[in-house]
Amino acid sequence: MADVVKWWSRLAAVLTGTVMALVIPAHAWAASNGVAEIAVEAARRRSRGLGFGVFGLxxxxxxxxLVVLAIVLISRNRKRR
Incomplete structure (x- = not known):
């Protein structure tokens, strides 16, 4: 059980670090540049086509x-030791 807690805490630390490093500065930049208003307008005028929805999916x-593959490769590498 201790291994699961250790693994989970490391994953949470990586995700928190990623959010802090990428999402928060991007949000601050967008809020200061007026990009938010443009994004809201674009969302309102969005077409009902499948183009972006399929690409996003x-x-x-x-x-x-990729995340699952990385986890599997890391776990297989640890078992060999």
Missing amino acids: LCCVGVIA
């Missing part, structure tokens, strides 16, 4: 697959 599945 494929991108999300790809990222999830």
Whole structure:
């Protein structure tokens, strides 16, 4: 059980660090440049086509697959020691 807690805490630290390093500065930049108003307008005028929805879905599945692959490779590498 201690291994699971250790693994979970490391994953939480990585995710928190990623959010702090990428999302928060990008949000601050967008808020200071007036990009937020443009994004709201674009969302309101968005077409009902499948273009971005399918692309977004494929991108999300790809990222999830990469994360799962990295976890599997790391766990297999630890078992060999």
